[in-house]
Amino acid sequence: MRIEALAGPWLGRLSLSALPTDSPVAMGAALVAVFGALGVAGYITGKGKWRYLWREWFTSVDHKRIGIMYVVLALVMLARAVIEALVMRLQQADAVNRSGFISAEHFGQLFSTHGSIMIFFMAMPFLTGVINYVMPLQIGARDVSFPVLNSISLMLTAAGAALVMISLVLAPFSTGGWSGYAPFTELRFSPGVGVDYWIWAVTLSSIGSTLTGINFAVTIYKKRAPGMHLFRMPLFCWTALCTSILMIFAMPALTVATALLALDRYLGMHFFTSGGGGNMMVYANLFWLFGHPEVYIVVLPSFGVFSELFSTFSAKKLYGYTSLVLATMTIAVLSFTVWLHHFFTMGQSAHINAAFGIATMLIGIPTGVKVYDWILTMFRGRVRFTTPLLWGLAFLVTFVIGGLSGILLAIPPVDFLVHNTTFLVAHFHNMLIPGTLFGMIAAYQFWFPKAFGFRLEERWGRVAFGCWVIGFYLAFMPLYVLGLEGMPRRSAEVFDEAFRPWLLVAAGGAVLIVLGMAALALQLAMSIRHRDRNRVRAGDPWDGRSLEWSTSSPPPEYNFAKLPEVQGRDAFWTMKRSGRAYPPLERYAPIMLPENSAIGPLLGALGLATAFGLVWRIGWMAGLGTAGALVAVIGWSFVRRPGRTVDERQVERTETRWHAVLVAAVPVSREHECDPRNRGLADVAA
Amino acid sequence: MQHTATEGHAKRSASRVGLAAMPVRAAIFAVAAGPVAAAERQLLVQAAVLMLFVVVPVIVLTPWVAWRFRRRNRRSAYRPGWDFSRTLEVLIWGVPALLVAFLAVRVWTQSRALDPYRAIDAGQASAAAPLDVQVVGLDWKWLFIYPDQHIATLNTLVLPVGRAVHLHLTSDTVMESLLVPRLAGQIYAMPGMITQLWLRADRPGDFVGENTQYNGSGFAHQKFVVHAVDAGDFSRWVGKVRADGDVLDARRYRELARRGVPAAPERFGQVDADLFGRIVAKYHASAQLRASTMASRATGRTNDAH
Amino acid sequence: MSAGSASERRRHPGLNLHESDAHPSDGEVVFGFWVFMMSDAVLFALLFAVYASLGANTAGGPGPRDVFELDPAAMETLLLLSSFTFGIASLAMKYRRGMALLQGMLATTLLLGLGFLGLEVHDFVGMEDTGALPQVSAFLSAFYVLVPTHFLHVSLGCVWIVVMMVQLRMSGLDRITRTRLLRLGLFWHFLDIVWVMIFSFVFLRGLL
Incomplete structure (x- = not known):
């Protein structure tokens, strides 16, 4: 018996016949998708x-x-x-x-x-x-x-x-x-x-x-x-x-x-x-x-x-x-x-x-x-x-x-x-x-x-x-x-x-x-x-030329403790050659960052529900999805959040830790770029 | 999943007779059999050779430069600050620009010369009058109507060698594209519109023709055979089709137009005179538009005017 | 910028306390909105192009002369007036002429907008009574996608005005509401311009 007959209009055109049972290859792909998703979900649950x-x-x-x-x-x-x-x-x-x-x-x-x-x-x-x-x-x-x-x-x-x-x-x-x-x-x-x-x-x-x-x-x-x-x-x-x-x-x-x-x-x-x-x-x-x-x-x-x-x-x-x-x-x-x-x-x-x-x-x-x-x-x-x-x-x-x-x-x-x-x-x-x-x-x-x-x-x-x-x-x-x-x-x-x-x-x-x-x-x-x-924690495994290599690897969430001053093309390459690459530790200011937000995943889920409802002609789902998205956006515009402050002590801790890595790292020549000696600090003497 | 029973059946039977329906093989690198395909291929080869002047240096220089200036090779110069040369700049912008300029002239002239709407043999007094063929793309077959001979064929196109052929194409389903690789390049066939294609076979033979625009599960089967025969054989063939072909009237056409792959080519000795016009016109509701579509049969680029 | 971070800025004079790291700066927000409107303008341009290429295909159904009426379309141009009232609202904000004038002008704009929507609904219903449905021909399909897309934009604009009025009441004119009001103004004027285009290319061209 078809689900459709039971569910009536609630599921639109969706029924069990949508399962690709007529083709072994398509069925195999569907099973891989389902078990793949279940496997990943199970793994995440297992690990909590x-x-x-x-x-x-x-x-x-x-x-x-x-x-x-x-x-x-x-x-x-x-x-x-x-x-x-x-x-x-x-x-x-x-x-x-x-x-x-x-x-x-x-x-x-x-x-x-x-x-x-x-x-x-x-x-x-x-x-x-x-x-x-x-x-x-x-x-x-x-x-x-x-x-x-x-x-x-x-x-x-x-x-x-x-x-x-x-x-x-x-x-x-x-x-x-x-x-x-x-x-x-x-x-x-x-x-x-x-x-x-x-x-x-x-x-x-x-x-x-x-x-x-x-x-x-x-x-x-x-x-x-x-x-x-x-x-x-x-x-x-x-x-x-x-x-x-x-x-x-x-x-x-x-x-x-x-x-x-x-x-x-x-x-x-x-x-x-x-x-x-x-x-x-x-x-x-x-x-x-x-x-x-x-x-x-x-x-x-x-x-x-x-x-x-x-x-x-x-x-x-x-x-x-x-x-x-x-x-x-x-x-x-x-x-x-x-x-x-x-x-x-x-x-x-x-x-x-x-x-x-x-x-x-x-x-x-x-x-x-x-x-x-x-x-x-x-x-x-x-x-x-x-x-x-x-x-x-x-x-x-x-x-x-x-x-x-x-x-x-x-x-x-x-x-x-x-x-x-x-x-x-x-x-x-x-x-x-x-x-x-x-x-x-x-x-x-x-x-x-x-x-x-x-x-x-x-x-x-x-x-x-x-x-x-x-x-x-x-x-x-x-x-x-x-x-x-x-x-x-x-x-x-x-x-x-x-x-x-x-x-x-x-x-x-x-x-x-x-x-x-x-x-x-x-x-x-x-x-x-x-x-x-x-x-390569020190951050510069390839003797890089641009600013992303001037940070630790991975970079801190605020990217730069102090925003860099750029003086030309190949900014980091020039800094390294002129000895300005890694500025010494100093007093840091707190850094304001945006707070995490659930609006993205929420809109994604509502978008998916709307689309799925439209595909299978499930009117209530499409309608709720659209209305929900509108309400979510309006509601979100009422939320006022000051942002999140990374205070100066935290910045200092992070930067100090990275400096310790930098000090411990031995500058590596390009000859050893691809072997374990490379800790992400480039030897620029040559 | 969306198959109707008839579709499925037609497809299965076509698979069974697939070989019989498709006796023609394209040999790899077979030569063109008509002036249009020959000219198009020649243009392809010319442009490819010309482009090699840009491409080959890259293929040679890339590994050579990379190897020559490898880190370990300390004998090569190292200029970490060198980033510009006026001479080289002129060369790398100039040479491609010159090549493109040259090709652009070729494109301009050849696009006109090889315009599929352009009559071939038009200037030659000796040439016989072109043969008009109306082509209807269906799911998943081709119908060819010879309006002056009052006959029609399904999935077979018989042409006299050496005579210009003027195809008028439309579709009674989705967009399709007619290609006979050894005779001429392709042109789309679209419902409610008429496109045109001129071609000529210069040697007798059997060639594959096909639809290249995907139109559903029978797409791969939508092939036909072009038989190029000499003029005498062509007239005899027309006479024979007229004598013992079926009748293609509105009812028979409706059967043909249903989705499916035909088991074998068919021949019709009697065709409704305005069948093609009606197929095109049925997509235009108003009388006025219908009239204009009919009028443009001989001349217009109907799809533009549409 | 909230008071807290401003005081922090005083506590750390000369240090790099970039306010835009938590919230985009006003400049970014407004520029971003301009870019968004550019994208929206491309969308309308394409709908106009579709209308231009399909507008003649009436497929035996009614044509522009059969379904368009100039008077209601001209009446709807009263939306243009709402651009004027929104302009006053913007000036009230700029010269700090008090919340009453600002809210009043926003309310007037909203009423004019709603009036526009009502008139348009009336037109659509009238057209459908004469059998001019979007399913009849490509011309009508193109009409019913171009004009209602504008309709949809105006509806969202009205919702936005209501939200704005509530937010102004809740938190007054601060950095966030000011830039939002600024963007709403841009949006509203943009919709007016689109309407002028629709009035000229669809209604006037169809009737004259």
Whole structure:
């Protein structure tokens, strides 16, 4: 008997039939999700850590903790999406002239969740987390401008991710891909709840990202330390600024696109329907008006990371700083002028196509400049092949191949041939895996010692690196070939025997990438186990150049006991060389910090309830969620809290402790950077 | 989960006959079989070669510079403060800019020359009149209507070698995209709108055609065969279809339009004259719009005007 | 800044007691709100663009001339008057002309806002009586998303005014209420500008 019959209208369209019992693979995934969640919850309960997590993490408004939570969210979602990629690769390799081991419907859900997760719940949280952690430290601030808003953004994003995870169990998810093209996603062609899952998950995350963009932009404009002029900021902060501006301007387009699609589906309106005067081309325009800037939202922060890496690990100033800033700004502006290249094949006039094709190629110029600037940063430097730098080198070599195929796709007549084929799939993976993911993994390896006070194991990092890079080439180079032969993307089955060897190689590449993920997990586990060997409490394991390295590792909650005075670029590097790096102990002032707040998790939970209610047409849940959110925000505006004071004695204790670490540490030369001798104090005598 | 019974059945039967319906294989790196695909591929190769001037130096320089200036190599110069060179700056902005400028000119001219709406063979007096074919994208099949021959085919497109073909495309479901990789690049087909694509086969042969825009669980099966045959064979084929093909009337069309993968290609010897027009017009409620859609069949970029 | 921390600042003259570490400074709050409105303006711009591209698609249903009436739309422009009353409220705050004037002007603004909402509801109901429902055509869908989005903003603005009046009563004019009032003013004027756009591009263009 169906629950629905018992529960009547109380559960909307939700019933037991939502469980994916018809497919063993989907059922297995659902069970993994359920038992994974139960296992984690059980572990936390067993350790009695709920209270600690709630007080110290979930309600925290400290940018560093929020940053770490964002990255954890991104890594969890990355694991799911990578496994989905492997399942799809295996299916295509298996389904040559037969139907393979998963159904076409399930395959459709897989490429949709894979894409949506990778963009909205992997790339976005990852870069937001890294910026959150690093940027305020780099500009010499104690936090972002709006710490509570920061927590709200995180929780909204987490709510969206939770919705996608719920869809594993209460299936199905959309089969409309990450772009959700109407009219396929209209009610007439996708009558199930799948598209609604996609709409509300994406909407939650896009609201979170808009707020994040505002927060970061204001922080960078208003909270820089004395002397930190815009043109003295580390390049990572510049890319964070450009990304934030793109978020502010581009995210509304996504919100509008998904909202109008929802109105079509829920209220029977005619924005993108085939009849009633609706126009699906409006959807394509709206989506890509967001979608193209989004590409640069996820790529620019990595460019910033690489700029820091090449400079730090070459022990040399960044080549062409001004040129890199200009290039970043140019890319940000141009990114709004090229959206039409996502649909050259829609039948508009040749001149429009040509104009957008040329605009697209123009982006190649500043991007090319950046690549050469990074090579010239290593030129005449002293390059150390640490794990983070390896990702950077692989990025340079790999990214330009994606750039080449990108220029090809920017030529409309060439695009006609390979659009919608695996060539396109290969191209954007070739941009986003090195351009975003390698950058983010490198950032994780680079700043991990800052956040936790110990280095990650180099050996497993190198294994992960090898698996990822070789796996990437194996997985995607064959797709270029198949795309040139016209193999459509998103094919659950393949009818061409000649494609089989290429698909097998690609599947092998996917296996290697999953091994790369496993190696990353192992690296983390081994590093935690051997953490005493790799402690870098003094705070500066890489002979860093910017202000975040001038603090202890991990930094105190107030970041800087005294806000630093900045006198030029590479502020900390110069301080170290002139003996001003670690100011002596003195009398400290009390520091006011914002108090923890439960409003973030509360709004996240209400957002999730609203979205879940909307997905399954559970009216009371959606209504209560919305009303609750409104009441919560109004109620919160009545709460007046003075903030929390870290008094001078506490500051003094913390600083004294760190000074003891500094005094005890032996300055280490770069030769011993990656061995236990490195305690985080750089030898600057040489 | 959202399968109807008929869909499921159609899909299963299609899987069974999948091989029979799909006898054509693309050999990897097969040559283009028509002028449009040939020109597009040529452009691809040219641009790729040109881009190698930027890409190859990066691939060579990155490992070389990193190795040459490795920490242990104390023989290389170390200039920690060196961060700018006017000459290099001019080079790294200038060379990509020049390349892009050159490519931009190519893009401008080639986009026009290879505009899918642009008639091929238009200037040649000797060329035969183009063959008009109306294409309807359905879930998950293609219907081809030959308006002047009054015949239609499902999942088969027979073309005379050497004669320009003018496709008029629409969809009676979601957005689809028609691609015959060896003949020409793709163009979207959208309900209520008409897009166009010109192509020509220069050699006889069988080529794969497909939909590349995902449209549901039968998507991977939405393939058809293009038979390019010589002019005589084409006329004989038309005569044969007219003689023993089925009738495609409104009722038969409704059956075809249902979601599903057909078991085998079909041929129709008799087709309602304004079937294509009605398929497009049914998405436009008002009489006025219907009239304008019909009028734009021959000329307009209907999807723009829409 | 609360009294406590101000006295602390006196206790530690010249030391780095950055007030913005617990609360964002006024400058940050106001600048942040401007940035938010920029994002909101992009949202409205996109809705206008959608209306512009779908506005002609009446799909056999009623068109602008059949459903729009100029008089009520012009009446609704009385919301513009509320910008004036809010302006007086802002001046009352700036020149400290007493709480009564400030509260009175806020109340007037609220009434004008509510009047606007009432008139608009009346219009929507009237349109629906003639069968001009959002489900009829793309034109009406686009209309019913553009204008009600503004409606929703005004409703939230009204809620905000009420909250503001209560908070002013509770804690008077201090740093927090002042910047909130400032932001509310920005928001209210912004909505007026959007309405002018709607009046010109939707109603006037549709009727003339």
